[in-house]
Amino acid sequence: MWGRVRVGAVAVLLATTALVAYDVGGASETPQAFAEPVRNATVVIEEGGARKGYSTPAVTVTGGGTVTVVNLDSMDHTVTSVAKGADGLPVFDVRIAAGTTATVPDVESLADGDWAFYCKFHPSMRGVLTVAGAGGGVEPERPSFDQPLVVPATKRGAEIRLVMRRSRVRTLPHGRRTSMWTYDGTYPGPTIRRRGGRGTRVTVVNRLPKGAGSMSTHLHGDHHASKDDGQPTSRLIRRGSSRTYDYPLTYDGRAEPGSFFWYHDHRMDRTARNNWRGLQGMFIVTDPPTPGLRLPSGARDIPLMISERSFTPSNQLTDPFADGPSMVGHHGEMAWIGPNAPPDDATVGDTVLVNGRAAPYLGVTATRYRLRLLNSSPFSSYNLTLSDGRPLLQIGTGSGLLPRAVVRSSVLLGPAQRADVIVDFSGATGRRLVLESVPAAIGSTGADARETAVMEFRVGASAPDPSRLPSRLPSPELVSPVPATVSKTWTFGLSEGHHSSSWTINGQAFDPTRTDHRAGLGTVERWRFRNTSDLTHYVHIHAEQWRTLLRDGKAPPPWEQGLEDTWRLEPGEEVEVSARFTDYTGAFMIHCHMLDHEDHGMMARFDVVP
Incomplete structure (x- = not known):
């Protein structure tokens, strides 16, 4: 888990590699037996690497040798060590632009053994570098958990005020605090907790530094009016001003079901930057008390925002947007140019944060806990599991409870996805359990998840526990009947010209003045998503709460049979969903929640009309 790979996995990779010969530098080279010295090794990435993986997934080099990466693909890739060093960063990490070569740094310093590596932009690309003979002294560092988890402060009133301002917050366990853009001086901002049906007005004040620009706050997953949706180009919050958002927390005249939403900046072309900086x-x-439903509550009901950032040596955020792509053209013809233009636009952090802190720990009793899991990363996916293999009982999504609890060994969450799970720590007194992300097998769903430790649970003594594990749950009603025909197909793809590119929906980059679909108020529609690109996307729809009907023509898995607002969409995959358009007319958005993709064109507008 910490960078060394299992022997069985290495054997499979080596067997695969031994069948392939590559012509590098004009000479045909076949991998040799480990008994012979291998001074130099080459990692080859061929066309379609994001789908096919490294063409040489296992390479061997003797100590002091050189590892060269040859990228024959049309996309940028990285060769990044899973193992971290004493500074918490990958032991080696190199980006290889499309059509170029690069050398893996510091190989001569590595100790003998197997070093797993992956592509940060396409984590399903995985490989193993074996250092054999006369290696250096660098060993992988087992992660330590040096600071306590902080649960954000809670706001419960009908009138809530959030001030966006720059503040110094504790993210890393040692050294200086990190300057971030925050809501109310903390990252994440305060957790708002309100009963469904109880109207809530949130006033957001912009006191960010000069140059930050106007902002827009979106309550992700909620059902509310278009004017309160955090529009990307209109009703913005200028510096020195404020805007009040009205959230009735009702749906079609009834109290909104218990849900796990989140709020974040949604400013056009700046969403990735503003979220990275902390907004x-x-x-x-919450639902009213339900007789017979005894879920963990109080201090045992814990929201966990999982994200990632990269830091400078002085603990400040890096600026991955400084060399971002430049926009060319105008509305209706927008595209981007530069080395980080689509599809090479992926903001990935080196350090995983939970509730804003790197590698935190939480003391728990040997009882049941309700963990509300949110992936707020700009790009990465996490396949979350516990280090001792104990199950996660999923009881809900971000949009409400499931009809039945689902026992799972791991929970895959992409950007903006949430899961409501119960973990029973009984029998683990005195142990330290790690919540970690483990990629699925290559070729399986979740193969692109990050491999990383997330946080640690330190289990204390047992304690009285009035909660019970549920089977059936009072889940929200799903729209029924649904139309047999698809009202709208949304195709997520990539448009590439001679010198520019953009992420697109139905072949067009986002234009806020263009309406791509109109749905009648009170009608039920069936929509289809289709992915024609080589990368997975995470599709988020504003306005309504949706029922998942089909995934590649089959019934969705049990954990997708409640309400949803964000779906994983793999290359070539199709998903069908349905909802009733109720309560509000106006403009709303559908977009990929990999934030660079959203900023670089993969967003569309639909209008609900009378």
Whole structure:
């Protein structure tokens, strides 16, 4: 888990590599037996690497040798060590632009053994570098958990005020605090917790530094009016001004079901930057007490925002947007140019944060806990599991409870996805359990998840526990009947010209003045998503709460049979969903929640009309 790979996995990779010969530098070279010295090795990435993986997934080099990466693909890739060093960063990490070569740094310093590596932009690309003979002294560092988890402060009133301002917050366990853009001086911002049906007005004040620009706050997953949706180009919050958002927390005249929403900046072309700098917070809608439903509550109901950032040596955020792509053209013809233009636009952090802190720990009793899991990362996916293999009982999504609890060994969450799970720590007194992300097998769903430790649970003594594990749950009603025909197909793809590119929906980059679909108020529609690109996307729809009907023509898995607002969409995959358009007319958005993709064109507008 910490960078060394299992022997079985290495054997499979080596067997695969031994069958392939590559012509590098004009000479045909076949991998040799480990008994012979291998001074130099080559990692080859062929066309379609994001789908096919490294063409040489296992390479061997003797100590002091050189590892060269040859990228024959049309996309940028990285060769990044899974193992971290004493500074918490990958032991080696090199980006290889499309059509170029690069050398893996510091190989001569590595100790003998197997070093797993992957592509940060396409984590399903995985490989193993074996250092054999006369290696250096660098060993992988087992992660330590040096600072306590902080649960954000809670706001419960009908009138809530959030001030966006720059603040110094504790993210890393040692050294200086990190300057971030925050809601109310903390990252994440305060957690808002309100009963469904109880109207809530949130006033957001912009006191960010000069040059930050106007902002827009979106309550992700909620059902509310278009004017309160955090529009990307209109009703913005200028510096020195404020805007009040009205959230009735009702749906079609009834109290909104218990949900796990989150709020974040949604400014056009700046969403990735503004979220990276800290403009994120959580919002929990609660149900009234339900007889017989005894879920963990109080201090045992914990929201966990999982994200990632990269830091400078002085603990400040890096600026991955400084060399971002430049926009060319105008509305209706927008595209981007530069080395980080689509599809090479992926903001990935080196350090995973939970509730804003790197590698935190939480003391728990040997009882049941309700963990509300949110992936607020700009790009990465996490396949979350516990180090001792104990199950995660999923009881809900971000949009409400499931019809039945689902026992799972791991929970895959892409950007903006949430899961409501129960973990029973009984029998683990005195142990330290790690919540970690483990990629699935290559070729399986979740193969592109990051491999990383997330946080640690330190289990204390047992304690009285009135909660019970549920089987059936009072889940929100799903729209029924649904139309047999598809009203709208949304195709997520990539448009590439001679010198520019953009992410697109239905072949067009986002234009806020263009309406791509109109749905009638009170009608039920069936929509289809289709992915024609080589990368997975995470599709988020504003306005309504949706029922998942089909995934590649089959019934969705049990954990997708409640309400949803964000779906994983793999290359070539199709997903069908349905909802009733109720309560509000106006403009709303559908977009990929990999934030660079959203900023670089993969967003469309639909209008709900009378």
